[in-house]
Amino acid sequence: MGIVERKERQRESLRQEILDASREILLSAGYGQLSMRAIANRIEYSPTTIYLYFKNKDEILYHLCLEALERQFEFIRTAGCNESSPLLRLRATLRAYIDFGLSEPDRYQITYMADISRHVSMASILEHGGLASRLRELMCQRVNEVLVDAGCTRDVHTVSQALWAHCHGIVSLLIGRPDFPWVEREKLIETGLDISLNGLTRRGTG
DSSP: OOHHHHHHHHHHHHHHHHHHHHHHHHHHHOGGGOOHHHHHHHHTSOHHHHHTTOSSHHHHHHHHHHHHHHHHHHHHTTTTTTOSSHHHHHHHHHHHHHHHHHHSHHHHIIIIISOOTTTSOHHHHTOTTSHHHHHHHHHHHHHHHHHHHHTBOOOHHHHHHHHHHHHHHHHHHHHHOTTSOOOOHHHHHHHHHHHHHTTTTSSBOO
16 A cells, blocks of 8 residues: 555544544534534544544534435445335335434434534535435335336325335334334334335325
């Protein structure tokens, strides 16, 4: 490895340290306690060093969201590709969404559960061609395949958002209320998917 490659790897490693420390502070103490100095203290660098990577804490929050979306997209993009029907492909995609949230709750909470609208523009996250936009397009594609196959005239975007809301509800409740006496997790998730997908294969508006 040459000097340039080594420096770039060290730079990327420190950038990741900053993001990891920021995520920990956000989840443990909230946005109000997130500062360049707090981050610097956590990773034992000077605040000036943090500014070499991010201009302010809102930019850090933005990149935390993008990082989570990137990992989520990798979870979801190939889900169901080998399934034999549009409905099974959609079901696999929804299950992958849930599995991501439950396997990486810290990233999921910051992106989908924390109140970040005052600090990060949702429009910027949903910028056309970005990861969030590609996630929406993938979900709409999966839903549209099911609706076309069933001859159902429901609106694609409405169905997609309803399914997203359902999946988010499962993930957020299991993350946020671990002490609730839930039934066996696998049974809960699979039953929820059965209920949410019921009716999509019926012809007409349902």
